[in-house]
Amino acid sequence: MGADPLLHIKGLRIEGLSDGSWRPILRGIDLHLARGEVLGLIGESGAGKSTLGISAMGAVREGCRFADGEIRFDGQDLIALGDEGCRPLRGARIAYVAQSAAASFNPAHRLIDQTIEASIQHGLLTDGAARAEAVALYRQMQLPAPEEIGFRYPHQVSGGQLQRVMTAMAMLCRPDLIIFDEPTTALDVTTQVEVLAAIRSAVKTNGTAAIYVTHDLAVVSQMADRIMVLRHGQVVEEAQTRAMLAAPTQEYTRSLWAVRKLNRPNQPDAQALLTVVGASAAYPAGPEVLRDVSVTVPRGRTVAVVGESGSGKSTLARVITGLLPPVAGTITFDGTALSPTLAGRSHDMRRRIQMIYQSADTALNSRQRLSEIIGRPLSFYHGLSGAARDRRVAELLEQIELPPDFADRFPQELSGGQKQRVSIARALAAEPDLILCDEVTSALDQIVQEEILRLLMRLQDEKGISYLFITHDIATVRAIADRVVVMHRGAVVEQGPKAQILSPPHAPYTRLLLSSVPEMDPDWLGRLLELRSRG
Amino acid sequence: MSQSEATSRRPRSAAGLIAATVARRLGHGAFTLFVVSLVIFSLMSLMPGDFAKSILGQAATPETVAAFQREVGLDVPPVQRYVAWVGNVAHGDFGNSFVTSGAKKRAVADIIAPRLKNTMFLALITAALAVPLALGLGILTALKRNSFFDRAVNALTLTTISMPEFFMAYLLLMLFSTKLHWLPGLATVDAGDPFLEKLRRCTLPALTLTLVIVAHIMRMTRAAILNVLDDPYMEMARFKGITRARMVLRHALPNAWAPIANVVAFNLAYLIVGVVIVEVVFAYPGIGQLMVDAVSTRDIPVVQACSLIFAGVYVLLNLAADIASILSNPRLLFPR
Amino acid sequence: MTDLPAPHRRSRGERLRAKFAKAPYSARFGMVMLSLYIITALFAPVLAPYGEAEVIGKAFEPWSATHLLGTDQLGRDMAARIIYAARNSMGIAFLATVLSFVTGGLFGIVSALLGGWADQVLSRLVDALMAIPGLIFALMALSLFGPTVVNLIIIIAAIDATRVFRLTRAVALGVVSQDFVEAARLRGEGTLWIVTREILPHTLPPLITEFGLRYCFVFLTISALSFLGVGLQPPMADWGSMVRQNATLITYGNVTPLLPAAAIALLTVSVNFVVDWLLQITGGGRDGR
DSSP states (O other), rough: OOOOOOOEEEEEEEEEETTTOOOOOOOEEEEEEEOOEEEEEOTTTSSSHHHHHHTTTTTOOOOOEEEEEEETTTTTEEEHHHHHHHHHTTTHHHHHOSSSSHHOTTTOOOOHHHHHHHHTTOOOOHHHHHHHHHHHHHHHHHHHTTTTTGSOOGGGGGGHHHHHHHHHHHHHHHHSEEESSSTTTTHHHHHHHHHHHHHHHHHHHHHEEEEEEEEEEHHHHHHOSSEEEEEEEEEEEEEEEHHHHHOOOOOHHHHTGGGGOOOOOOOOOOOEEEEEEEEEEEEESSSSEEEEEEEETTTTOOEEEETTTTTTTTHHHHHHSSOOSSSSSEEEEEEEEOOOSSSSSSSHHHEEEEEESSSSHHHHTTSOOOOHHHHHHHHHHHHOOOOHHHHHHHHHHHHHHGGGGGGGGGGGGHHHHHHHHHHHHHHHTTSSSSSEEEEETTTTTTTHHHHHHHHHHHHHHHHHEEEEESSHHHHEEEEESSSSEETTTTEEEEEEHHHHHHSSSSSSSHHHHHHHHHHSOTHHHHHHHHHHHHH | OOOOOOTOOOOOHHHHHHHHHHHHHHHHHHHHHHHHHHHHHHHHHHHOOTTTHHHGGOOOOOHHHHHHHHHHHTTTTHHHHHHHHHHHHHHHHHOEEEEEEETEEEEEHHHHHHEEEEHHHHHHHHHHHHHHHHHHHHHHHTTTTHHHHHHHHHHHHHHHSSHHHHHHHHHHHIIIIIIIISEEEEEEETTTTTTHHHHHHHHHHHHHHHHHHHHHHHHHHHHHHHHTTTHHHOOOOOHTTHHHHHHIIIIHHHHHHHHHHHHHHHHHHHHHHHHHHHHHTOOOOOOHHHHHHHHHHHHHHHHHHHHHHHHHHHHHHHHHHHHHHHOHHHHSOOOO | OOOOOOOOOEEEEHHHHHHTTTOOOHHHHHHHHHHHHHHHHHHHHHSSSSSSBBOOOOOTTTOOOTTOBBBOOTTHHHHHHHHHHHHHHHHHHHHHHHHHHHHHHHHHHHHHOOHHHHHHHHHHHHHHTTSHHHHHHHHHEEEEEOOOOOHHHHHHHHHHHHHHHHHHHHHHHHHHTTTHHHHHHHTTTOHIIIIIIIIIHHHHHHHHHHHHHHHHHHHHHHHHHHHSSSSSTTSSSOOOHHHHHHHHHGGOOOOTTHHHHHHHHHHHHHHHHHHHHHHHHHHOTTOOO
16 A cells, blocks of 8 residues: 555456346456555455456456456556566466366476476576475475475375465466465365465565455455455455454445354254164275264254265265165164165155255256246155145245245246255255255355355244254354264264364364364464464 | 476386276277177178078079078078187188189188278378378467467368268369369279379379368367367466467367377278278279279178278277377376 | 346247347358258259159250250259259158167167166177278168168168267266256156156257257268268169269269259258357357356
8 A cells, every 4th residue: 555556456347248248247446455465355256356356467267358447567557468468477477376276287297397387488587496496485385295296297286285386386486466366265174274374474475465365254364464345346345454354344244254153052952863873885896985974863953064075974965865875884764764775765755855955056957947846846745736736836935035936937047045945945845854955055155155044944943854964164063053973084073962062172183173264363373373383 | 398307206006007097998999899890790690581692693593592601601600600700800811702703702801902002002191191281270270269260261171071072072073183184083003003103193082081081180179179278277377477379289288189189090080981982983992992892792791801991990090099198198197 | 156136037039039130140041051951852843843763855965944954864854853862862861860869869868877787788889889980881781781761761870879879878977967866866756757857858959959960970971872872772863872973074074963962062061050050059058158
């Protein structure tokens, strides 16, 4: 914010081509960034935060165009320079770190060659000097075996390490500005901590200015000096990080972390509806992915199964549905033994256990209208047809808070949250006792997540349905669970009532998991790192 | 980017993994050849009952029919006959032609050998001309995507693909032979002809085939590269300030080799189909024309042998492409 | 996932009309030409000045007022035969393509849905059959069974069905792996319901464009066989065989024999133009981008 900002964006408008016409993505953005300053851009999907981040390189994605405004980087007008004119700046003075490092490294080349490519192509360093610099940066990013890791191919390195290599690649030319585009969104929380720490220290050490794009307010509060909240391509609010966290002035900003405040009060214990005892499972010709897992779901309660990717939590759901018969163990449902295979279960048993998927996009048939999607279980399980079925579909739509005339729409005419509601209605139509929810909110924006969670809880109160809720997100667990099961590498680490699991003392893995969840406190990361370095 | 990669270390199981993958492909190829030979062999056994009569024509008496069936081996159980047939083929013995010239029966192998040599000659010239041209055009159009050059080449190749081969052949023949008198319209070559004369006579057939397969290879090469250009690492390259040319040559091409290798193999095999037509149009004494003649005279052993050779070449070319793409895949060369 | 307000609703008819209005000239040209071809095929007896096999003059008569395009090697009217050939060539190719799609498509979807060893056996077999170049396979089969129209249709359909199988299976595999198919399975739906209600609607659009491409391919194969003399047999008129039978004229610089060949080329180019456009609008995605 000095007299001579590094980056100055004025009245920026960007349009995207959709269905043959140009629609606005950014509607007049002003932004300035001083040298060495880190600005956090936060907003929900479709807010235009990524588009704005990329525009700082004078670039737009395919199918987008600059409509108005100017972008001044160190005095040069990037829009006037054009795509080719900006090329010498990119990678040299302005660098970019992408969301998925695994997809953003070229699978055909070694990491070190990709790391140094920009510096050599721009004629900034000799081959030898660039290589030495890369190794030094790998070391600074705390990568294991910094001398050798560069000779690996991308597929030989883990996601968290790749993300740090990519940060080293961005740093190599000592740019004035780095754009971080959701660099930790695809990572597990325990990995995320390491990457955040590495990025933060590298940015601080080198005094680089950065634009940090994310949807996670807790993450951005660790990284940014200043935060800008975007919505529908416009700036909602902008303030220093601490000021914004202490007192957000806008209603929208406050609602962004509402879900984190949702906390289901303790419920009295209830009778067991589903009991899984000693279940082990493996995919054909694969290693065991579930080892001796025992879980109980009480009637009318929610059991949250929490774990990172590869913990076996989704496999547990497949075992319960009968899609993946376990190699050992038993499943009891409402007092009777449940057949391990789907084919061995009765029509009524299949009705009583329903499932909701993470991505409503693939879980709903895009060629069927909602009346068919929701109506099919009604005919299939309850023999409804004609006007009776239509009436029931309308009732169900009302229960999930959608207007009844949505019945003749197709899923692709709905928003993400609305689609997930339809998935819920389809499960409800069967009138089940148990619904398995597999990461049902993780693809949704914060505000929509909260709406869906509230809906699920209301339905539970009204109908006494039990949920087995699979998630990787601790805030979601806090919001809805009665009991918690922590899984790691296919086994249960610990389980019990929510209050017991989420408060100390913890099992070691649970402690690692819980402590890795970013908190809405700018000092959280520093405290955590200090705590961990002390052991 | 760099040449000094001396420090690279391959994990020790790499060779084993590649060997296993290649072995699997080879096994697959062998299986395919087996099924192909079985199909071709069974078709022979499926010969309709009156087949002998239609071959023997006027001379068909019960005795001659029985004798014919004995000679073809129809009195032996099929499994035994198949094993014997495969054994013979492995030794280059394709049996005798049904068509008798005078009293003497001619061995199929003797009929095919010189013809096969001619066809190989034509195919090699065409491949040498077409493959580099097509790859170059494919890469160039991908580089200049949506330019006038790209659009023009695309429209032109779409048109050539849509034309029957014989239309192209006659168009060229009419232009270069009938109207301009630059090249001979008939490609009748003899084993004794000097190389340059052979080349001159082969020009029109080779040109026709080139036009056909260049269009296919070029379009598929372009598509393979453009497909890779949509990958996230290409956006990363763009945001690193890499030039368009380097993006295509250095970042896209190495990842497109596998599909391109398959495209080339597929189209070289497609040459075979083109060869049959083109040889007939230009009266070129190759194996394609031989097969067509044999089909119309229903000379089954010759048809069988030609089919086996064509299918064998096809399988081997695709196998070669598969193995080439295995050997260019870093995921297999450098396992985790 | 975006949580934008639901997009403006347009009926299917409106969207279709909007797409047609924006069709490129190549696609419009293709559609006009295709319509002309189909009309010619349907009304051949009305349009043709003479009968299909009617000998009305000497061999190789030049173009004249009575014989627009002259006569062929047997003294039949060239123009009349070109018109009749439209009906024969297009009809037979159409039948063969339909047959190949019905069989190949059905097996492909079922194979993808069943998976396991049934899928393995079918796929390996098809792979092996595809290793025999189509024209070679056709030549071989025709030499054995004889070149009748029925044989021709069955053989070409069988060869083409392997290609259709491979494509349908690949498309269906993509659909089968989606959660809504799993949801239907969990519900306890039968195979028939899953195939017809869940999978087929998703495989149809890519199959329709593929139908155009396969039709071209089948058409070219049949013309090639007829050109080689083992396709449609005399006296049936066919563009491929007409080229061959009158090829002598070409060496005298007469373009007449090239007209049937040009008719083939124009048809396949037209189909390709339309298919290219269809691929673009369906590939552009129903959901915008």
